[in-house]
Amino acid sequence: MTGPSTTSPQEGQMSKPTALHDVHAEAGAHFTDFAGWRMPLRYRSELAEHHAVRTTAGLFDLSHMGEIEVTGTQAASFLDYAVVGDVGALAVTKARYTMICRPDGGILDDLIVYRLEDNRYMVVANAANSQVVLDALREREDGFDAVVHDSRDDWALIAIQGPVATAVLRSLTDVDLDALMYYAVAEGRVGGRPARLARTGYTGEDGFEIFCAPDDAVAIWTALCAAGGSLGVIPAGLACRDSLRLEAAMPLYGNELSEQLTPFEAGLGRVVRFDKAGDFVGRQALEAKAKVRVDHVRVGLRPGGRRTPRAGSPVLDPTSGDRVGWVTSGAPSPTLGHPIAMAYVGTSLAQPGTGLIVDVRGTAVEATVVDLPFYSRPR
Template structure:
């Protein structure tokens, strides 16, 4: 049987030089950590972190029918995205199950860039191609054209300021524009997956090493450090951001995940999954996503049962869990029965045979502090 070779990002040599520990993730060899999970997590919360996200999938949808094709394919309103803006949305199956969650950037009137999770990018490309049939739109797998670097944290703007041609404070959240960073052309987006201020830079693969090293050098004075997938997971968990394969899957709909707001029933035309999602919007899901906290030292992990404390019977399942570096206690997300979902509800998590008390809380667990009036900037 032929083996599938693990892919490497254009920054692999830079990660090796920094002494990264690697892991195989979605067919890619990715940096898991550099200095350590806690140090990297705290750096993103207090100063800045630099992430290689080049494993993500990029798909271009172009042509006079691009908006129509995406409106049909996705649950969101692609035709309503302004040029230079972006929107979080989902690709759902006919039964409403989530095939992937996506960010869609509108680069021009007739051009969109769809960013998919690495493991799902081939499926997303196929589904978009099939759903665009009959429209005047072309779907192009453009992943080989891009590297993706993220600068995240309170000092992200300060790190980029001396390198970037753009007016960073004026760039709105979920907006993008063409810019140069360290003399290299990029698509600069004010997006991220950590719960912090930050930017994502789409560049040509050959430009990625120079960009990475320029950002490391410029960010050194602002506390920026290279950061890996391990801290990215604890950061997004604290921020209550769902991850496909954990909180999101083909077995749940946006309404299960508390993300029914991304489904736009008011957009023109039909879209895949509309009938099923309309029905569940009325009936309500059988389980809903909640946050859990614990006073125990042991964190509930993915797949652990959630129990009714009075009987020990299962009422849900943990989707993600870890000790929270910021909060100093275990946190988790879980699907539970709706009658067990109210904040303050006491439940238990089966952690390797021990029933540890947990409490339902509102998501997210963490919100970044609001800037003081003296530091508030546009966007």
């Protein structure tokens, strides 16, 4: 996911409200304009929302995400050519995290691909990149019996994330949640309304993402609030979603991922499946990248003290003072009680325990390389 921005849309442009906008406004949401959408940034306290997701559950409106469906007798082989993962090997009702790359291996976006039927897939792209992904898929479909459908306006998306998510949702759906494994999807009803229910998320907690018709979004959101209220479930905005994903070391497009980086620098080379049959866009460049030691890799940093590195902060060698990397995301960790950051640093400095310096607005802050993720939920 790409992170929220507090900048205003360009003059003459209006951000698009989601189907839940009025519900958010009534709940006291503070809004931000993001990727052409008017989205809830927080309600009353992003700290309270963060802790709710870690201890009970939070409700998120994710209707800005981009849904693209691919159908046809060669949908599987087309997607295997278009993205770096082996999505053709997916069983029906399963999902896979993958990436779509440029011919030179640069990352256009990270995606989740769901196999709905033998010849029908749903691709979910980040909000800011959904048009880029749609255009890239359409450019790559020539020669395949496959059709790329722009389904972005067909869906609203609600997520419930946290330890009590299953208990809350169980009372509202006919889907067998015990049988719905992580990275799987099922069709059913939620709150009496048709929905596509996926066990996926971007918070580091167990939870579900509910795809529904925009006209049904208010009814489903209201039902979830009513069922979860006594358990401490509250609405949550994009601000706490960012701190949650950072603790879980989930990459953010525009920060940890970009067209200038390949999956190998990001520490996500596992998503590139050279063992799948046939060619795919970026294969040659990525095969060459896989054979050499990359210059920089993504790491976790534990700063000393209370100063928090932010995206763009230079990372320095403590001995020479030379710049050896840059921070991509940083924030105080509500769960851990101290600042955390992700950064790209020279490969020789990426071992856990390595001491570095981060320039935080002109102040030299000592930081130690640590294993990722910073937080893992209890199993």
